[in-house]
Amino acid sequence: MKKRVSKISILILAIALMMPLILFKGEVVKADTKKDISVKTKVGFNDKYKVGYFTPVTISIKNDYKDIQGTVEVKVPTSENKYDSYMKNLSIQKGTEKVVTINVPVKQAFLKYEISIKDGSEEVYSEEIKVGSANNQTVKFVGILSDDFDSLTYLNKFPAPKGVTVSTELIKLDEKEFPDYLRVLQSFDVIIINNFDSSKLSKEAYESLKSWVKLGGTLLVGTGTNYNKTLSIFKDDFIKGKPGEIINVNTSKIYNVATNGDNNNSVSVENLNIQIDGSSTNIQEGNTKLLQTLKIGSGYVAIAGFDFGLKPFVGWANNSAFGEKIFGMINPNFVVSDKFDNSYRNGYFSVSGLVSSLMDKKANINIYLAVLIIYIVLVAPITYFILKKLDKRELMWITVPCMAIVFGVVIYFLGSGTRLSEVVTNNANIISLDSKGVATKNTYVGIFTPKKMNVEVSSKEGKRLESLDNPNYNGDAENAKRNEVDTVIREDKGSLEFKNKSVLASRTLSIPSTTINLGKIESNISLDGDNIKGSIKNSTLYDFEYCYVITPKTYYILGPVKKGQSVNVDKKSGDYVGDVNQLTYDKKIYNLNTANASEEDRFNADLLRMSYSQSMQPTRVKDISVVAITKDTISKPLIVNGKDSVVKDRTIIRMPIVLNFRSGDTMQYPQGFVEHRILNASNVNYDPYGDVFYNTGTPEIIYNIDKNIIVSELKLYLESINGKVGSYNATLEIYDYKQDKYVSKTGDSFNSDEIKKYLNGDNELKIKLTIGNNGEPVQVPEISVKGKVK
Known part of the structure; x- marks a missing residue:
C-alpha cells in the first residue's frame, strides 16, 4: 500500500512540474x-x-x-x-x-x-x-564627413590627461550613415566636416548635430577653397559669420604648433578670411585667423580657414601631432579625466533617483517598525507569560492568529494613506531660459502605478518618448536568456510599453527638448565692487518656491518669488569655489552632509545639479544665473493606457544674466568675471571642479577679455602660485605677442604700455605655468581688467 501511495505521489509531482511547460508552451517555443x-x-x-x-x-x-x-x-x-x-x-x-x-x-x-x-x-x-565590450570610454570616436576620407586619416591622435592612454577610432560617415538620433551621436567625441556638402544632411541629422554640440560635443569644420560645400548647411543662427576672400598665407604657426615650438619654418596655406561672431582665435598669423573656436552651450565649434585634406597637411610627418594639438586647443576638456565619465550611464541613475524622490505619499518606516516590534513582543513573550500564569497555554493557537489579524488590519489602514489610487507621472523639468523669454524644456518622467500592471505610454503631441533603462546588465552574461519582455520601445511610433513592473519600481523615460512659452525673468543687475546688486522680477507664468542668483564665486538666496513680484539682490549669502556640488553639500544653499537633510532639499539639490550638468562637461559655474524652482504644473499629461495621467511637476529654471560692466565710457571686470580656458594641459593633471592643477607640468591658460574694451589696467591674482597663500612650487610666464614668445613675469599688475604687448587683436591674454613636483595643488590664477570703451 505504501509503495502504491509513493508511486502515485511521484506521478502527481511529475505532472505538477510539467504543467508550466504544457501551459506556456506557446510562449517559450520559437x-x-x-x-x-x-x-x-x-x-x-x-x-x-x-x-x-x-x-x-x-x-x-x-x-x-x-x-x-x-x-x-x-x-x-x-x-x-x-x-x-x-x-x-x-x-x-x-x-x-x-x-x-x-x-x-x-x-x-x-x-x-x-x-x-x-x-x-x-x-x-x-x-x-x-x-558587447568592443570599446570603452578611453576609445575616442572621430566621425569624418568628407568626400576624401583617406586624406584625413592622419587625424588619429587624441590628447589625454597625464597618465592616461587613449586610442582613436576614425568613423567614415556620409549623409546616409550620419546618426539622426542624439543618443547615438553622443558616442562621438569629435565630428569633422571637411570637403563635404553638408547640405546633404537631413533636417533631423542637423538638429541632432546642433543638440550634440550644445551638450558638449566638438565640431571641427575645414573650409579653404571648399568652404561653400562645408558651410552650406549653416544657414541659421547656429554659427554667425561672414566669409571673405581666400588668400595664400605664409605662416610658421602650423609647424610651431605641431612641434611645441621646435620648428618655426614657414609654409604656404590657402586660407579663407572669415569672421565668426563671438569666437576666440586659436591660431593666427598677423591679422589672419587660421583657426577660431566658438563655444555653444557646453560644446565647441571650430572653424579652420584652410582645408585639412590638402597640402601641407597631407603627407607631412607631423600631421598627426598637429591634429592632436588642435583637438586640445578647441576643447580643453579632452585633457580632463572627468571627460571619461559616461553621461548616458550616469544620467540613468541620476534621473531614476530624481523622479522617485518626487513621490508625495511616503510610508513612515518608523511607525511600521514600532508596530512590528509591538506585535513580536505581544505574540511571543507577553502572551506566553500571561497564558502561562493563567495556565491556559493551549489557547496560544487562538490568540496568535487573532492578534495577527488585528495587526494586519492596523498595518493595512496605516498603509492605505501611502498607496496610489491612480497612475501618476512625476515630471522633473529642466528649463533653460534666455533674456528674450525663449525657453527650452527637457523633461524626465517617472511613472508609478497602484498595482503591478502593463503600462503603455505615449505623447499627445506625438513626441518621441525615450526609455531610460539601466545601462548595466544585471545577470550572468554567459547564461542570459530572453524569456520575458521588460519594456517595448516602438521607435517608429515613439511610444513605450512597460511590462509588469512592480509597484515600487518606476517606469523611467525622457521627453526630448521642446520650446515652450514661459514668460520672462527680468533682471536689473549691476556690479557693486566685487559683488552684484539690483533686482529680479518674476514675469513668468508661475510662482517660484525658491529663487537664487549664482555667480562663479558667490550665491544669493532670494527666497520665494510670486509671479509678478520683484525681489532685491543686495547682500550675498555666501562664497564658494565655483563647484555646483559644493553649493549642495557644504552648508551653502543646501547641506546634504547631514543625516537630517530633508527630502525636499535633496530633490531640489538634484534639480540644481542637473540644471548645470545636462552635458558631458564638468559641473562648474562659469556664468551668472538666476535659478528658480516651481511646483506649479507645467507639463501636459501623457497618455497612459489610453487615459490622461495625473501630473506631478517640479521644475527648475535657469537664466544666465548678462551683466552691464559699463559705466559711461568706462568698463570694468572684477576678479572672477573674466572667462578663461585651458589651452594645453596634456602634461599635467587638471581638476575642473576646483579649477586647480596637480603634479608637474606646464599648462597654458588663455583669458578672453571683452573685445570692446581698451584695457588700461590689468591685474593677475597670483596667491596660489607665488607663496602669498601657502607655499607652491610654480612660476609664471606671460606671452609677449610682439616678441612672439613667452617671457618671465614676477609682478601681478601691468601698466598701459605693458598691456599692449601682452594682448592680441582679440584681447586675449595667455600665460604659462611651470609647476614643480612638491605635490601641492596650483589654482588657476584669476584676473581683473579696467579700461575705456572702444
Missing part, C-alpha cells in the same frame, strides 16, 4: 527560421560601437518567403530572464529587400542580442548577434 528569408546584420559603424552608449543595428532583409506585415525587433537582455524589445513596424513584399535601422544601447557586458522578425504574431525569423 518558430523555425524560414530558409527563404535572409538577413544581414551590422552593429555600429563598420562594427565599431562604444559600451554604455546607443548604437545603430542595421538589418538588411531579403524576403523570398511571403508578403509580411509585422515587426522587426532587437531583443536586448536587461537581467537574467528579461529583455527590452526595440521594435519597428515592417511591411515587406515577397521578392523584395528592405533595410531597417534600430538604435539600441550597448550594455556593460558581452551579450547576445536577438533579431526577430514577425508576420503578425508569427515569428518567421530569429538570429542571435553578439554585442
Whole structure:
C-alpha cells in the first residue's frame, strides 16, 4: 500500500512540474527560421560601437518567403530572464529587400542580442548577434564627413590627461550613415566636416548635430577653397559669420604648433578670411585667423580657414601631432579625466533617483517598525507569560492568529494613506531660459502605478518618448536568456510599453527638448565692487518656491518669488569655489552632509545639479544665473493606457544674466568675471571642479577679455602660485605677442604700455605655468581688467 501511495505521489509531482511547460508552451517555443528569408546584420559603424552608449543595428532583409506585415525587433537582455524589445513596424513584399535601422544601447557586458522578425504574431525569423565590450570610454570616436576620407586619416591622435592612454577610432560617415538620433551621436567625441556638402544632411541629422554640440560635443569644420560645400548647411543662427576672400598665407604657426615650438619654418596655406561672431582665435598669423573656436552651450565649434585634406597637411610627418594639438586647443576638456565619465550611464541613475524622490505619499518606516516590534513582543513573550500564569497555554493557537489579524488590519489602514489610487507621472523639468523669454524644456518622467500592471505610454503631441533603462546588465552574461519582455520601445511610433513592473519600481523615460512659452525673468543687475546688486522680477507664468542668483564665486538666496513680484539682490549669502556640488553639500544653499537633510532639499539639490550638468562637461559655474524652482504644473499629461495621467511637476529654471560692466565710457571686470580656458594641459593633471592643477607640468591658460574694451589696467591674482597663500612650487610666464614668445613675469599688475604687448587683436591674454613636483595643488590664477570703451 505504501509503495502504491509513493508511486502515485511521484506521478502527481511529475505532472505538477510539467504543467508550466504544457501551459506556456506557446510562449517559450520559437518558430523555425524560414530558409527563404535572409538577413544581414551590422552593429555600429563598420562594427565599431562604444559600451554604455546607443548604437545603430542595421538589418538588411531579403524576403523570398511571403508578403509580411509585422515587426522587426532587437531583443536586448536587461537581467537574467528579461529583455527590452526595440521594435519597428515592417511591411515587406515577397521578392523584395528592405533595410531597417534600430538604435539600441550597448550594455556593460558581452551579450547576445536577438533579431526577430514577425508576420503578425508569427515569428518567421530569429538570429542571435553578439554585442558587447568592443570599446570603452578611453576609445575616442572621430566621425569624418568628407568626400576624401583617406586624406584625413592622419587625424588619429587624441590628447589625454597625464597618465592616461587613449586610442582613436576614425568613423567614415556620409549623409546616409550620419546618426539622426542624439543618443547615438553622443558616442562621438569629435565630428569633422571637411570637403563635404553638408547640405546633404537631413533636417533631423542637423538638429541632432546642433543638440550634440550644445551638450558638449566638438565640431571641427575645414573650409579653404571648399568652404561653400562645408558651410552650406549653416544657414541659421547656429554659427554667425561672414566669409571673405581666400588668400595664400605664409605662416610658421602650423609647424610651431605641431612641434611645441621646435620648428618655426614657414609654409604656404590657402586660407579663407572669415569672421565668426563671438569666437576666440586659436591660431593666427598677423591679422589672419587660421583657426577660431566658438563655444555653444557646453560644446565647441571650430572653424579652420584652410582645408585639412590638402597640402601641407597631407603627407607631412607631423600631421598627426598637429591634429592632436588642435583637438586640445578647441576643447580643453579632452585633457580632463572627468571627460571619461559616461553621461548616458550616469544620467540613468541620476534621473531614476530624481523622479522617485518626487513621490508625495511616503510610508513612515518608523511607525511600521514600532508596530512590528509591538506585535513580536505581544505574540511571543507577553502572551506566553500571561497564558502561562493563567495556565491556559493551549489557547496560544487562538490568540496568535487573532492578534495577527488585528495587526494586519492596523498595518493595512496605516498603509492605505501611502498607496496610489491612480497612475501618476512625476515630471522633473529642466528649463533653460534666455533674456528674450525663449525657453527650452527637457523633461524626465517617472511613472508609478497602484498595482503591478502593463503600462503603455505615449505623447499627445506625438513626441518621441525615450526609455531610460539601466545601462548595466544585471545577470550572468554567459547564461542570459530572453524569456520575458521588460519594456517595448516602438521607435517608429515613439511610444513605450512597460511590462509588469512592480509597484515600487518606476517606469523611467525622457521627453526630448521642446520650446515652450514661459514668460520672462527680468533682471536689473549691476556690479557693486566685487559683488552684484539690483533686482529680479518674476514675469513668468508661475510662482517660484525658491529663487537664487549664482555667480562663479558667490550665491544669493532670494527666497520665494510670486509671479509678478520683484525681489532685491543686495547682500550675498555666501562664497564658494565655483563647484555646483559644493553649493549642495557644504552648508551653502543646501547641506546634504547631514543625516537630517530633508527630502525636499535633496530633490531640489538634484534639480540644481542637473540644471548645470545636462552635458558631458564638468559641473562648474562659469556664468551668472538666476535659478528658480516651481511646483506649479507645467507639463501636459501623457497618455497612459489610453487615459490622461495625473501630473506631478517640479521644475527648475535657469537664466544666465548678462551683466552691464559699463559705466559711461568706462568698463570694468572684477576678479572672477573674466572667462578663461585651458589651452594645453596634456602634461599635467587638471581638476575642473576646483579649477586647480596637480603634479608637474606646464599648462597654458588663455583669458578672453571683452573685445570692446581698451584695457588700461590689468591685474593677475597670483596667491596660489607665488607663496602669498601657502607655499607652491610654480612660476609664471606671460606671452609677449610682439616678441612672439613667452617671457618671465614676477609682478601681478601691468601698466598701459605693458598691456599692449601682452594682448592680441582679440584681447586675449595667455600665460604659462611651470609647476614643480612638491605635490601641492596650483589654482588657476584669476584676473581683473579696467579700461575705456572702444
